[in-house]
Amino acid sequence: MQNPLVSILIPFKDTEAYLSECMESILRQAYQNWELLIVDDASVDDSYPIVHAFALKDPRIKLFKNQGSGIIPALRTAFNHCQGDLITRMDSDDIMTPDKIGTMANLLVEHGPGHLAVGQVKYFSHRGISNGYERYETWLNELTEKGNNFNGLYKECAIPSPCWMVYKTDLERCGAFEPDRYPEDYDLTFRFYENGLQGIPCDKVLHHWRDYDTRTSRTSEHYAANYFLDIKLHYFLKLEHDPQKQLVVWGAGNKGKTIAKSLLERKIDFRWVCDNPKKIDKDIYGKRMEHFHILNQIDDFQGIITVANENEQETIKLFLMGLDKKPMMDYFFFC
Template sequence: MNHNPLVSVIVPCYNQGSFLNKALQSVYDQSYENWECLVVDDGSNDSTSRIAQTWTSEDNRFKYFYKENGGLASARNLGLDKASGNFIQFLDSDDFLHKYKLGHSLELLQHANTFQVVISNYLQYNDFAGKAVKPHFKISRDILTYDNIIFNWDNNFAIPIHCGLFSSDLFNEFRFPENLKAKEDWLMWIKFFQKDITVQFIAEALAYYRRHDSNMTNKVNMTIDYVGALRYIRKEIPDEDYIRMLELKVERSSNTIFSLRDQIKDLRSNLGWRFFNKLGKILKR
């Protein structure tokens, strides 16, 4: 194995210039220095271009590419097309990395006979509180399986894409489906785990996922995009797995609805709620 491999860090960005400096600074601060950082501007009309080109002028490891807006998947694909590295590190422009993300991941290679993906844990960065907090989904080695990827995704389990460091060989036969507007990273994990990839795991939190008002997961059309992803996944996994996955999702959704219904009933039976409801009716007269 090359003991000083090149890592290609792919940073897609669309109108998130306000976060871009933090993301690129976290790449610049890496303890491991043999990297290239490919900033893919997906047709932004904010400060993205100016900020990215400031970094390219200061350090030639940063490279800037502009493309017409086509979505996150197409931006990542352009980054993959331009990448020269032995390994791929994805980083969305509103997230950032721990300074040892690349170094600690690559150190693991010295003790592994084979390697395709190193996955680290992560922390959630609360933009409102301005600090890192525990994530909704904590990753552990025992849950990194094909069954969990298929059946438990978004059910107290997910893998933010920048938790992974990937062998570039994995992308010889994979590109993100550009017609998907959501969950394209889920499809990537499905495809890789179908191949029974060799995974190394680092329990240490080496990535930060930022929560803020403009997160893609907060968009109102997310449900429509999610259904589109399910239709695509149907073609990629065995029928029995797909049927079981849908059954579990329906069951969990039903349980959530029933739980919310019970909570509403409890609220309505609460004396305080009845008082304020009656007061509201009086005030409307």
């Protein structure tokens, strides 16, 4: 397959300040065999007229009204109208590099179905980027450079939502945008993983990711920390959990408590450990907190690690390595 049609899916809502820059970056693509399915999610500003003006000038731009409400229905609306062999996402407030579509399309043509093309990303903002976003960008790009994004799957969303591309047939096999589960990009990342898609290494920055105060991921309840934890636990229990092994939760902070409470509600047995002397032997939710050294006495276990401090994470890795435990098999970092 040479020069396949690429369908670019964009939901938008009230992003008039950024839409023209986004659209211009798509028009400047070196790879020209694309169609843009762009869906208005009930904007109340001038976003719709801006896109409509672009659509009048270029028949590749196809503008729709959302058939539902929210990002997931908007993506379904776009996907239902797409004709491309390859599918990619884009956010209406971001900017593509001129080689973005061509680079990812060529990678997919070279490697074939069953693969996932991912580009490196660069955050930008009028006020500068926080240390947290800088660290996430660095972490994400290091994974993308090697094509092993799924190694960090349970820590964070390891596939940037506006910078991936897959064969349409693979996206359909993964359930496309059918599940009503937010954050939708993280859920789709897990489904890529569940269906065995293989990441393709990429050493290029292909996407400029804008950060600002009213960005959806900052303002919508669907992107709160508890939603991410719910998805992690959902897929861990579906894809990784071995009932023959003792399940262990390591960490007594807010995330550890959230996971523990969810497991108790599901009536799933686990042991709860930490290294905080103030919490060891305490009763939390009817469960006794134990010292992590008890793991020396358990023959076979699976661990969910909810400790966020990076130095402590390294100590935990060394301890588990000493027990001959392997990441993404015997233990999973949830932060």
